[in-house]
Amino acid sequence: MDLGKLGVWYFFDGLSSADAALAARRIEALGYSALWLPETVGKSPVVLSAYLLAQTEKLILATGIMNIYHREPGVTTALQKSLAEQSGGRFLLGMGVSHKPLVEGVRNLEYGPPVATMRTYIEKMKGAIYTGLPPASEPPTVIAALGPKMLELAAKETSGAHPYFTSPDHTRMARDIMGEGPMLCVEQKVILESDPAKARELARPVAKIYNRLPNYRNNWLRMGLSDEDIDSLSDKFIDTTFAWGSVDVIKNRLQAHFDAGADHVCIQPVNPNGQFGDLHWEGLEALAS
Numbered sequence: 001m002d003l004g005k006l007g008v009w010y011f012f013d014g015l016s017s018a019d020a021a022l023a024a025r026r027i028e029a030l031g032y033s034a035l036w037l038p039e040t041v042g043k044s045p046v047v048l049s050a051y052l053l054a055q056t057e058k059l060i061l062a063t064g065i066m067n068i069y070h071r072e073p074g075v076t077t078a079l080q081k082s083l084a085e086q087s088g089g090r091f092l093l094g095m096g097v098s099h100k101p102l103v104e105g106v107r108n109l110e111y112g113p114p115v116a117t118m119r120t121y122i123e124k125m126k127g128a129i130y131t132g133l134p135p136a137s138e139p140p141t142v143i144a145a146l147g148p149k150m151l152e153l154a155a156k157e158t159s160g161a162h163p164y165f166t167s168p169d170h171t172r173m174a175r176d177i178m179g180e181g182p183m184l185c186v187e188q189k190v191i192l193e194s195d196p197a198k199a200r201e202l203a204r205p206v207a208k209i210y211n212r213l214p215n216y217r218n219n220w221l222r223m224g225l226s227d228e229d230i231d232s233l234s235d236k237f238i239d240t241t242f243a244w245g246s247v248d249v250i251k252n253r254l255q256a257h258f259d260a261g262a263d264h265v266c267i268q269p270v271n272p273n274g275q276f277g278d279l280h281w282e283g284l285e286a287l288a289s
Contacts, residue, residue, distance in 0.1 A: 001060070001089060001140050004033025005258070007266035008284065009064055009187050013042030014277030020048065021055040023279060028059040030288040034092065036064035036162075036187070036266045041106060046079050053087040061087070064162055064187065064266065065096035065144040068117070069103050073124035081130055084139035094162045094185070095121075096144025099213045114215070115149045122157050142185055146170075146219040148177055155182040160263070163187065165216055167240050168256035170223055175261025185264040186257050191244040192283040193272050196235075199244035202270055204233045207241070242270075247286045254287075 008027050012020040027035055035052065037045035049061040061083075068076070076095065083091035097103075097118055100111040122141075140159035145151045146166070151174050154161035160183030163174055171186050178184060189206065193199040210216050211230050220230050220237070229237040238244075243253035257265050267287060271280040 001092065002033075003060060003092065003183065003185065003264045005264060006032055006254070006288070007034030007036055007060070007062070007185075007264060008032050009036040009038070009266040009268040010279060011038055011042070011276070012048060013040075017048070017051055021052060024052045024056050024059060026281070027284070028056050030284060032059070032284075032288060034060040034062050034264070034266060036062045036094070038064055039066050039070070040102070046083070049091060050083060050086075053083065053090055056090075058090075060090045060092055062092035062094050062142075062162075062185075062266075064094045064164070064185075065098075066094065067098045067103075068095050068121050069098060069107060069109050069111075073121050074128035074130075076121075077125045077128040077130055078132070080139050080141070081135055082132060084135035085133055089135060089137060089139065091139060093139065093141045094144065095141065096162075097215075099215050101213065115153055118143060118150065119153055119157065122153075140183070142183055145174070146215060147222065151177045155179060159183050160185060165189070165210060165241055166219065167223060168253070168260045170219070171257045171262050172260035183264065184262050185266065186262045187266050187268060188254060188257060189242045189268045189270055190250050190253075190283060190287065191242060191270045191272065192247065192250065192280065192286065194245050194249075196244075198272075199242075200235055200238045202272060202274060203238045203242045203244065205274075206270055206276075207233050207238065250287060 045063040080093045097114045103111040142160045142162045145154040145161035155178035164187045243250045269280040269283045271278045
């Protein structure tokens with residue numbers, strides 16, 4: 001798969017499927033190579049991917065991430081191969097172990113050791129029986145990987161990794177661990193706002209969604225942030241994990257990921273109007289160039 005350099009990562013839960021299709025076609029027209037869809041308690045990224053693949057021509061649809069606890073491994077193998085075949089190889093499976101509060105607290109499932117659970121899941125996917133017409137080539141899989149052990153697993157057993165909510169320094173660490181070859185597809189939140197106070201205040205409600213989730217917290221601590229930084233969503237925390245400022249400043253941040261070893265960066269635009277459901281087209285248009 002030629003994933004390309006720059007994609008978009010976004011929640012489409014607040015849009016109708018028809019409006020999501022319009023957005024996907026506009027993202028494709030701007031020249032972005034991929035659209036990444038998350039999974040929480042909203043729309044199914046699998047169903048939406050199938051629909052948007054049928055509504056676009058070149059755009060790659062990627063799940064970032066699909067929760068492995070929601071599906072038996074053989075079912076995941078089947079959906080991956082089915083979507084790859086029907087789209088001509090434009091589906092990228094990104095999957096992860098999610099977080100204990102979501103798996104146990106929301107889904108009432110048992111959360112296992114992350115690396116061991118993912119390794120077993122991958123093994124079962126590879127051994128699953130699939131009798132449908134296969135895609136022309138083996139479809140790629142990336143896993144949500146933050147820590148060293150999960151990054152090593154991504155490099156050895158899949159096509160690569162999809163780190164979320166990190167920094168260029170983390171990208172460099174990930175590339176060092178994974179070595180050359182495996183795909184490194186990094187998410188980066190961006191805010192087209194040059195006023196420091198405004199930019200940071202726009203970032204904090206977004207960050208607050210995540211700052212109590214243990215897998216992210218552990219990784220931010222590895223990145224040199226403190227518990228106080230994470231709890232208070234300090235300026236240091238925001239500046240480490242968000243790209244904000246002018247178009248040129250944000251482009252420099254994206255380039256820093258590429259310089260550190262990223263193959264692909266998917267940007268998650270934060271709208272300066274403060275509304276989560278509004279794609280910031282001005283920012284996407286400016287950064288597409």
